[in-house]
Amino acid sequence: MSEPSKTVADLRIGEKGVICGFTDEETSLKLLEMGCLPGCEIELDRKAPLGDPICIKVCGYNLSMRLEEASTILLS
């Protein structure tokens, strides 16, 4: 079994990563439309008070999503 890859849900605040793929087809379509493209740099900007959802910086703007959705974005 291979090492589970790092996802956006694993980022710490201020940490950056580069998108390399998605694990959920349907969610990925929405994410693409919102500008989360493979090869894009992504930064975890902040978390909601209860730790979920999170807010990321991507494509020059802020995007919020749930941890569940963030965990479908694979990072290289």
Next chain:
Amino acid sequence: MKRLKVALIGNPNAGKSSLFNYLTGLNQKIGNFPGVTVDRKTGISNLSSSVQADIIDLPGTYSIYPRSLDEQVVFDYLTETLRNETPDILVVVIDASNFKRNLLLFTQVKDLGFPVILALNMLDLAKKGGLDFDLNALQKELNVPIVEINARTGKGVDSLKAALVCPVHIVPDSFYKSSEVAGPVVTYIRNRFKIKSDYMALLLAHQHKKTTVLSEEEKKDISDLVAKHHLQSNSLQYRETLARYEAIHTIIHKVMSEDARQGKIRWSNNLDRIVTHKIWGYLIFLGVLFLIFQSIFAWSEMPMQWIEYGFGALKGFISSLLPEGYLRDFINEGILSGLQGVLIFIPQITFLFAFIAILEESGYMTRVMFMMDKIMRPFGLSGRSVVPLISGVACAVPAIMATRSIETWKERLITIMVTPLMSCSARIPVFTVLIGLMIPETKVLGVFNLQGIALMAFYLLGFAMALISAWFLHKWMGGKYKSYFIMEFPTYKWPRFKNVSTSIIEKVKTFTFEAGKIILAISIVLWVLATFGPTEAMQKAEASIAVDTVNTEVYESKVAAAKLEASYAGHFGKFIEPAIKPLGYDWKIGIALITSFAAREVFVGTMATIYSVGNTDDELSVRESMKNQIDEQGNLFYTSARAGSLLLFYLFAMQCMSTIATVYRETKGWKWPIIQFFYMSFLAYGSSLLFYQFFK
């Protein structure tokens, strides 16, 4: 005069609605969270002395592929052009500060084969952030007319009007070559339906099940075709979006030099560090709510008193003008009391909508959604449900319509089902009167009004019950479902006074004329019901009171009370009295309950009619005359137990015809409004019964 059809299309928050306001001058609300323009809005704009345009404002959408009802509206509009009239021009509004993502929709719309004009908005923000465009190069790349606008100040709107008058040519080249990925399918659909563009044909292949323009037979044909050629809609969409972004990337490299745009974002982030902070975030939110309720109670007291004095004086004037009799009574008690019942709430509604509009405009609502999402999820709701729920504090009708931006049907349905439990503005009058009866008017800590605190408690109780009901619905409906919370986080913006005032005027107008009509009509019907009755019974009632020539005032009051009891309204109330007696209500309250099932705000008008008919003293306000009511034992009738029981009933019961009609429309059937009516009635009856029996 020439008449053009123009449609505005763009991402949420791109400034479409503001532009629409500038073009048409029509009033419309502009928000800062996704999905504020739910309905198609249309208006007329004078482009030049000889050309007019019908402008339609489409809901904000990120892509042509619909994922929510809002986006479905846009998709339907664009595909229905196959059957109906085509818009002459589509204006794609683009937020230049978020150019890349905004351009995705533009490339899709252009590939569909419509004549397109690009309205480039917020260029000032983009430049401040370090994004600079070579507009000439961009025009060459995109091959469409480009107009620079500022939808907040109205700059560039005249240039856009001028561009609309000029003929726009359709350029046949496309950003994405649909025929290369699905050639045979595209060709077949194009030929069969006589479609002008490859991309429109591909879109129909993707979305044939969801579209409204095809017959069942046609849908099946396309289904078979798609299956035959093994078209995988999801992976095809995935590749299309990537290809489009690649094309956009190439364009961007040609038209702008990209520097860091930290300035603006950092400012917003610093503010968010406090606004969405673990502790401060919730405290600020509570503080905002507290301020709203204080203002509704305390600040609007003065203007409400002016209105009251005004009507008092007017009634006095009418009394001095007309002789005693039915006409004078009809004008004073039927019409003027009803009008007063409508106008008195304008100050409160103004404050409430001012706050809601400012919160939406500034972008704060999105932060609230962000903070509340985790809390709402166990109840089958999401952060997105917070906006409809908070709007429900104003009125359930627009709030239920605002649920269209919730993408998951189950989440949306639960939100619709529980939103009417939020205390809407129509409950304010009822609360004002009843809380005044229940809670003394004292100050806490010198500044806070105890009645204001009680009001807030009732709002919170309504919210808690909404959550509890949502949990039960969530468990009852069951089922796994996918729910998204992928949402743009807009930067803070100063609310524009014009937009806030437009929103207030629109809401006050709606309340005064829509709700006001019902209130006034019911007020008149009630006056008739309470004044007339079966002739024999009325005569008997009058005769039953011993004539007292010494104390005529007491005699007249007794006759009036006896007559009311004998009137049609009295019969009505008495008929339901056995059912409501356990809640502590008498037949007079029964009359109010019956009339309130049309609209709850009628309660106060009903009480005014009932008690001012029973009492000769007009000068006292409704609350005063209710306070002075005495039961058979000679004690005060409106005890805390009775007032509390009534408050709970009005808090939970579904007493609004407009809401029922809206739920019917939004859920496309009678099932859900009927379930809603019964569960809310059950809640209302049960809680009032328990409260009264426990505290009486």
